[in-house]
Amino acid sequence: MRRTLVYSPCGYWGISMVEAIEKAKAIEIENLSFSYPDGHQALKNITLTIYLGETVAIVGPNGAGKSTLLLHLNGILRGNSVVKIMGLPVEEKNLKEIRCKVGLVFQEPEDQLFSPTVFEDVAFGPMNMGYSEVEVRERVAQALKWVGMSGYEGRSSHHLSVGEKKRIAIATVLSMSPELLVLDEPTSNLDPRSKGALTKLLKHLPMSKIIASHDLELVRVLCPRTVVIDGGVTMADGETTSILSDYSLLKEHGLAPED
Amino acid sequence: MRYSFLDQFSDLDSFIHRLDPRTKLVSCLAFILAIVLTPPGRWQVFLGYFSLLLILIIISKVPVFYVLKRSLVILPFVVLVSLFIPFFKEGEVAGSYNLWLWQVSVTYTGLAILGNVVTKAWLCVLGLILLSATTGITDLLKGLEGLGIPRVIVLILSFMYRYIFVVVDEAMWMRQAWHSRSFGNKGLRQIKTLGNIIGSLFVRSYERGERVYVAMLARGFDGKVRTLHSLTFRKADFYCGGLWFILLVVTGVFLW
Incomplete structure (x- = not known):
């Protein structure tokens, strides 16, 4: 853990000085740019630091580069600069x-x-991690319990509803006990009831979370900090309450309807 | 949309359903081998094998009518392949016809071979239908793996089973979207659209494949396929497999 004074936009200063110093960086991204093979530049000079324990929303219109950014967080895509995860x-x-x-x-x-x-x-993730059979079974049972889907082990996925599929999809990564949960549009295609249930579930999961979405309702409930991305560029980064009350900012980046 | 036509009835409960998938796979293979190895013209042997299979179908509680109906699906292919054999085989001529410019003749040997091919194919298919109607695809895949089939092939089969429904759904939606925008287009124009649909289905499947691979990578996939084994080979499997094997041999030898 590095003992440096950090500025955190999500208000750690308000909690306590010591805690702010102790906070470890979960994600460090500095001047990250990425272009797809077809020449389309999806990310331009993104700089972003996220601390352990935070829940951060990444919002932006369709095609803003949210998903591209998320794929950098576990090395599926790699841009020009090195991203650091937990150091x-x-x-x-x-x-x-x-x-x-x-x-x-x-x-x-x-x-x-x-x-x-x-x-x-x-079980796919835990098995790839090389855990023993007993532990794999334990992890699967635990993950399904977390998402409230115990007893679905033998079901085949194509018979499940969209809401159930989303829960199982979350369970597939929970079984690896990640320190950081990254979700791409968790509430897309969900009806209000399933959305409510999913929001509640996410709220109860203890690890750090990064949620890419343009569902501002979800962002307001779950994430104290919001990063706005548009055209591959960070447009704003700060407390969710202040960003979501800045109507002109939202409108400018496709997050509120044009009037 | 929900489909489950691939392994319909596999969730019934019967003695056959409870057997280890490996036992069933090997027994099915033995059945097919026995049929293939029977020389043409031994109708009594084929009848014997058919009766054996019928007994199994009755024990398994799978509706006999369903098995017979499903088995018809394969016949057009077999008939198409073997239809011309009677015309090309040398031997005693059974009949001669004038077709426009050609004179064609059918031989007895040719007809016997046609009957032989169709019967054998049909019996094999019956066996396979019973296998798939009594074993869920997941168990079947586990059984294949337990028998030493390379994991990559088992994985490909499992992906096929997982995504065939997704692709069928996509095809159906595209068809609906097509029909709701095309009225009165007949003939060649329709075929052109159909070509486009098939093409974009291919592209979509390809892209989905890429996304699935990324999702696998994200969960630590490194090219090695790992599975947990949960099959149990019980005594009943041993006796049943043995009994089936003996019955096959006995039927083959005594009805020769």
């Missing part, structure tokens, strides 16, 4: 450890749930 640079030799620490939940559960049964999907 570990995202490099080939650290990938396994980083993927264990960062649980990435994709927007489309259909892509995340690729096994014939729920059990095999949830």
Whole structure:
């Protein structure tokens, strides 16, 4: 843990000085740019530091680069500068450890749930981590309990509802006990009831969370800190309450309807 | 939309359903081998094998009618392949026809071979249908793996089973979207649209494959496929497999 004075926009100063100093950096991104092979530049000079224990929303319009940014957090995409996760640079030799620490939940559960049964999907991560059979089974049971889906082990994913699929998708990374949970559009395609249940579930999960979304209702409930991204550039970074009350900022970046 | 036509009835409970998938796979393979190895024309042996299978179907509680109906699906393929054999086989001529410019003749040997091919194919398919109707796909895949089939192949099969429904859904939505925008287009134009649909289904499946791979990577996939084994080979499996094998041999030898 580095003993440096850190400025944190989400109000650690308000808690206590000591805690702020003790806070470890979960994610360090400095001047990150990334272009897709077709030449489209998705990220431009992103600088972002996220501390352990934070829940941060990354908001922005469609195509702003949110998902691209998330894929950098566990080394699936790598841009021009090195991203550090829990102090570990995202490099080939650290990938396994980083993927264990960062649980990435994709927007489309259909892509995340690729096994014939729920059990095999949830067990996939722990098995790749090389845990023993007993531990894998324990982890699967625990993860399914967290998301309230115990007893679904033998079900096949294509028979589940979208809300259930989302929960299982979250369980597939919880079973690896990640220190950082990264969710891409967790509430897309959900009806209000499933959305409410999912919000409650996320609120109870203790680890640090990064949520990319343009569902501002969810952001308001879950995330004390918000980062606005548009066109691959960080537009704002600060307390959610102040960002969400800045109507002109929201309108400018496609987060509020044009009037 | 929900489909489960691949392993319908596999959640019934019967003695056959409870057997280890490996026992069933090996027994099915033995059945197919026995049929394939029977020389053509031994109809009594084929009848014997058919009766054996019928007994199994009745024990398994799978509706006999369902098995017979499903087995018809394969026949067009077999018939298409073997339809021309009677015309090309040398031997005693059973009949001769004039078709426009050609004179074609059917031989007895050719007809016997046609009957042989169709019967064998049909019996094998019956066996396979019973196997898939009494074993869930997941168990079947586990069984394959337990029998030493390379894991990559088992994985490909499991992906196929997982995504076939997703692709069917996508195809159906595209068809609906197509029909709601095309009225009165007939013939060649329709075929052109169908080509586009098939093409974009391919692209979509390819892209989904990429996304699934990324999702696997994100959970620590490094190219090695790992599984937990949870199959139990019980005494009943041993006796049943043995009994089935003996019955096959006995039927084959005594009805020769």
